Amino acid sequence: MxxxxxxxxxxxxxxxxxxxxxxxxxxxxxxxxxxxxxxxxxxxxxxxxxxxxxxxxxxxISRSTKSIAYLTRIEVSTNGYWMNLMRGVEDVLRGSGYDMKMSFIKDEDIISLMVPPMLNSTIDGFIVVGMLNKAYTEKLLAHSLPKVFIDLNAELPLTDLKADLVLMESEESVYRITRHLIESGHREIGFIGDITSRSFLERWIGFSRALHESNIPRNPSYCITSKHATSYQSFDGIADTLGALEQLPTALVCGNDLMALHAIRFVKENGMRVPEGIAISGFDQMKETELLDISLTTVTNNEFQLGLRAAEELLYRMQRPNRPFEVIRLSTRVIFGESTRTTRTT
Structure with missing residues (x-):
């Protein structure tokens, strides 16, 4: 034998x-x-x-296996933006008979370029949530499974992108906010945001386009666009950066509401008022902004719908793998609040 x-x-x-x-x-x-x-x-x-x-x-993959991987390095709380986005993904997948398997990407995985092991098992496709560095994103893009990204590293060109990308519309919304500030008399306008993210880069482009069309030079000292994204997520990071400026601009266009909240707190703690001392805008329409004593100029960003659309696109891609890849932007709406309602003279 x-x-x-x-x-x-x-x-x-x-x-x-x-x-x-x-x-x-x-x-x-x-x-x-x-x-x-x-x-x-x-x-x-x-x-x-x-x-x-x-x-x-x-x-x-066995046809009895119907699983989608949800990859993220973002800590998901029981509520808030990222939880709502994930619920949107789950809603579509559950209705289509797919299980969602979550995998958190750790810093050591990124350093070693180690993709989650589940991608090499019985997974039908995956969704990547949040911005990752260029090298790790390229590693995921090279994987043979169908994939959809929600946001993307801005160093990667959209031409010849071997995946589908779903974003909220950003450029035109921030362009409108910046034009509003200019029309209110502001000439010294700053921007806060990590422009290595595709979403924030498009917001930066909208901001820059509005200044250019109005023949207003962009002042680099007012533009906080460091690649170190963590500095934007805490009050201390924003406060240290704004505190280092010799002079504050008269208006700040912030990449999202969290940054705007930090900026407003810094301004108030330094004896200034919004919008009288400085006008500030955000993006995302976070629920936390309801606690402000003024309404914030912001942009609606329906994260639940963003998750829905990303999951729908992945199912579409799995059924039609040879169709051209798509960059999808969901429409947004600017909400002008009291935080930018000020008129200045040149």
Whole structure:
């Protein structure tokens, strides 16, 4: 009777560990293509009986498997923007018979360019939520599964993008806000936002276009566009940056409402008033802005609908893999509040 071939035999034949053999046979992301090919070829040659027909290629997904991976590095609380977005994704997937499997991308994964192992199992496609660095995004883009991104690293061109992208409209909304400030008499206008994100880059473009059309030079000292996104997420980061300016602009266009809230707090703690001392706008229409003593000029951003649309696009892509990839922008609406209602003379 022939001896049953095991992963131990394969590891001995190749001079590698059993763990490496097992990972290679299960298409673990940590195993290189060269090693995986070597292991599979040896397994087939030795008659390893757990190999399936067509081994040597990525195993076909069983049609009984209906799972979508939701990849993010953002901490999701029980409410708020990111939870609402995730609920939108879940709503579509549940109604279409798919399970959603969440995977948090850790800093060490990004450094080592390690994609979540679930992408090499029985997953039908995946959605990437939030901006990641260029190298890691390129790693995900190279994966063969259907994929949809919600936001994208701005260093990656939209031409020849091998994935679908879903965003909220940003450029025109911020253009309108900036034009409103200019028409109210402002000439010293600043911008806060990390423009390595595609969404924030488009807001920056809208801001810059409004200044250019009005022949107002953009003052670099008023434009806070550092690549270090974490500095924008805390009050201390915003306060330190604004506090370092020799002079504040008369108006600030903020990339989102959270930054606007931090800016308003800084202004008030330094004895100024909004909008009399400085006009401030945001983006996203966060619920937290309702606690302000003035209404904030902002832009509606329906994160639940954003999640719905991203999930719908992934299902579409899975059914029509050869159709041209799409960049989809959901419409937004500017809400002018008291935070920018001030008239200045030139």
């Amino acid at each position: 022939n001896k049953k071939v095991t992963t131990y035999d394969i590891s001995n034949a190749l001079g590698i560990s059993r763990n490496t053999v097992s990972k290679a046979l299960n298409y673990h992301a940590s195993i290189s293509d060269e090693t995986r090919k070597k292991v599979i070829e040896a397994a087939i040659a030795m008659g390893y009986n757990k190999m399936v027909p067509g081994a040597g290629e990525r195993p076909a």
